[in-house]
Amino acid sequence: MHTMSHTRTLPARSDHAPSIAIVWGSSTGYTEEVALKLHQRLADATSTIVDIGETEVRDLLAFDVLILGVPTWNIGEFQDDWEYCFDEWATLDLRDKKVALFGCGDAKGYPGYFQDAMGILWRQLEARGATLIGKWPTTGYDFDESQALAPDGNHFVGLAIDEHNQYELTDQRLDRWAQQLEAELDLRPVAAAIPALVSAV
Ligand SMILES: Cc1cc2nc3c(=O)[nH]c(=O)nc-3n(C[C@H](O)[C@H](O)[C@H](O)COP(=O)(O)O)c2cc1C
Structure with a gap:
């Protein structure tokens, strides 16, 4: 029989914190670096970091949330590892992802x-x-056209990083985006639970 414990239940995270994979493909290291930085920022959410070139796409179905790092190469094309696996995504059921x-x-x-x-x-x-x-606002970027625009035209479908022209903005963009993801996923940083922990003692 299950008995109620006297320990207060901490309002730390939802009972079923989603499992998260940060998946990157990278030819010259930029996207890998950004993935690592994001991983540091989402560490409280116990995310797993994965090189798309070293994994089976199908295995990613084990995760609830997929955060995918995708550089553009060869004038509007995929980086090689994403190119190799692109067709396989079309075979997957992603309705719960x-x-x-x-x-x-x-x-x-x-x-x-x-x-x-x-x-x-x-x-x-x-x-x-x-x-x-x-989704991420297009404000602050100087470009002519992009296939990555959301239907509203004012957002990209995800976070746009430009390490060549705006590297000084990368860290703050990642800070903000990580917070945005935590809010959208209803993740509560562990730090928010610490006062509850202290008062429960
Ligand atoms: C040959 C070549 C083609 C590129 N084509 C594009 C492009 O079409 N659009 C774009 O936004 N960036 C383009 N880039 C820039 C890369 O996306 C950028 O260098 C990125 O940081 C590479 O990431 P990675 O090191 O993770 O592979 C291109 C770079 C090279 C060298």
Whole structure:
């Protein structure tokens, strides 16, 4: 029989904190670096970090939330590891998945194709039933066109990182985006539970 314990239940997190994978593909290391920084910021949410080049896409179905790091290469194309697995996403049922995207791109070098891969991947996932979280405003970016725009035209489908032209903004963008994801996923940082812990003693 289950008896009520005298310990107060802490309002720390929901009983079923979602499992989160941060999945990156990267050819010159930028997206990997951003993924690691995001992982540090989401550490309270016990996220797992995964190299898409070293995993089976199907295995990612074990997670509730997928945060996908997708650089754009070769003028509006995928980075190689994402290119190799792109078709496989079309075979998956993603109706119970929440997906956030972040991309690395170069707005000055490729202003007509800024962050395209992030948008192309999202449309594939949307067709499989995934729910998008983590949209990000286009304010503060200087580009001409992007396949990664959300339907409202004022947001990207995910966080746009530009390490070539706006590297000084990356950390603060990640800070804000991590907080946004925590809010959208209803995650409560562990720090918020500490006063409750103290008062429960
Ligand atoms: C040949 C080449 C093509 C690129 N094409 C695009 C592009 O179409 N759109 C874009 O936003 N960035 C483009 N980029 C910039 C990359 O996305 C950027 O360098 C990114 O940081 C690479 O990330 P990674 O090191 O994780 O692979 C291109 C870079 C190179 C070298």
